[in-house]
Amino acid sequence: MIGGPPKGLRARLPILYPAAMLVVFFVIPFGIMLAVSFFKREPGGFYTTDFSIGNYANLFTVLFGRVLVFSILISAFCAALCVAVGFPFTYFITRMRRKAQVVWLVVLVSVLSLSAVIVAFAWSIMLSQTAGVSNLLVWLGLMEKAVSWSPGFWALTCGMCYIAFPYTVLVLYPPMSRLDPHLPEAAQTLGASPVTTFFTVVVGSLRSSIVATLIMVFAFTLGTYLIPQILGRPQHWTLSVLITDEAIYRSNLPFASAMAVFFMVVSLALVGLTMLAGKAKEPSPR
Amino acid sequence: MAGLDLKDIHKRFGSVVAVQNVDLHIPHGRFVCFLGPSGCGKTTLLRLIAGLEQPTAGRVLLEDQDITDRPAHQRNFGMVFQSLALFPHLTVGENIAYSLRIRKKAAADCRRHVDELLELVRLPGYAARHISQLSGGQRQRVAIARALAIEPRLFLLDEPLSALDAKLREDMQLELRMLQQRLGITTILVTHDQREAMTMSDLIVVMGTDNQVHQMGSPLEIYRHPADTFVADFIGTSNLLKGVCRSGRQVVISGKTLSVEALPAGVSAGSEVSISVRPEDINVLSGAHEGENHLQGQVAFVRDTGSSVEIYLDCNGFQIISQSTPKSRPAVRQGDAATAVLPPSACVVLST
């Protein structure tokens, strides 16, 4: 029994269920989208069955290229920012007493229950000229007069990071809390200061978790389409906004599908490259 | 005096007392074992010395310098953890070179040093291996080599051998002892295995369940002259007999009078005392005999382990265990009448 592959339908049953779920909820919708991306748009109507690569050919415009690059850059930037802040933050949480850890995690999870709309409007009010934090700074005498920071690039960054930060911490928390507390102590007895210990031992031994978290936050922020519309100017709109716009307001599903498929391929290629880079640095077991 | 001094150390975690009233002097260049049952504070004491914990009260002195407030990374004490705590993301060579790298040593120097240390722990050519590709005993040696790379002023080991099987453990005990003698580093090893402590150390510090130090001395001294009933009971097997002291170095034990050679300070006629006698010091004679320190009884049980014979005697309410070699085995069987002879020189009187 041990070692041999499971035989017969009975033995395969446990794996059939997730496989079926994967097919129904992932492979089939993706197949439909892929098929639609080759269809032709019927002006005024829906679309007609066809096989043309016209939709893909239409992608190669300056606008699409600029938005694609911007989407990828801002998502990568937010991922880096979230991990840079979230990693030490999670480390301090795992050093706390059990009760304090639970309180912090509950607070973070409750942030997740806020919808993106609420988060985006909250930030836009907070960064506005009439009621935002700049008024506070004026009152404190740090600024001349109140200004508006939203919409804008930094407002968008704040909103996206705010949404992604709880996920960052929740993904980093399990590997971090499993880290043997004797590892940093061993580094200290070997002469490493607390700061050196943090970078050489804590960061070093959690490198694969860091790469995984970067990828997760990157993919997550790529998909946001509400926040850029509220907190960004039109030049800050990401590809997700463009796709939504094309699909819903212009009812051009074939073109939207083509954009989505292309976007996915590019992101997957980037994720693959990141993983390769993470692997290459790790000492390979021989 | 050179060496490590612990002055009146106390450590509490909240309301839990981890160690208390510790006053120790550890001479330079010795191999010292902290021995005691689980939870007696051995690890805590070692971590206090390493600087990984701060004492609630008391001072730590190294070569007469107060180092109590010096952080761990400035003490230069090599430590081997119970879990070994090898860095999983580094190779064997990188683990050993860690302390050299953060001191910004040249790469060639690091490599040479690593090779020397691997030679020392008898793992030559293992530098490129990954930690996960090593056996338990090999990891052990890597942890030792890593701790020795800083040329420590003090070498601290927390039950490093407890995860190994019996045969490997004995080999490692011997190796560790020889390594320490060759390098001459003051070494403190924590263990709850009294055999390990007896075979390896110059000095043993016995700690008790009250989280205090009960006795410090050479293995023989602790075995022959235990300071109290806890030490007598914890180290090896011992016959502990409760009695009352009488004048003229005599102790009465349930009606029987035993002569002893020496009484501890503070014990006078009328004090309650215990007598500790090691089983191998007791002779058993077949049949009932009268004489000095002769206790008559009945053989309750004979245990033959091959290398030794243990005879359990029932002497009117208390039990006496005697141990002898198979050659000098007394001619008694279960149920026979027999006499235990306790030489006065072997009877150690304890005040508690």
Ligand SMILES: Nc1ncnc2c1ncn2[C@@H]1O[C@H](COP(=O)(O)OP(=O)(O)OP(=O)(O)O)[C@@H](O)[C@H]1O
């Ligand atoms: N960080 C801590 N917080 C609270 N209590 C602790 C802590 N560390 C140790 N203790 C307590 O201090 C006492 C001594 O613990 P210590 O780990 O020193 O024992 P030990 O002699 O090493 O035992 P063992 O042989 O089982 O390793 C125990 O009662 C333990 O519960």
Ligand SMILES: [Mg+2]
């Ligand atoms: Mg311990």
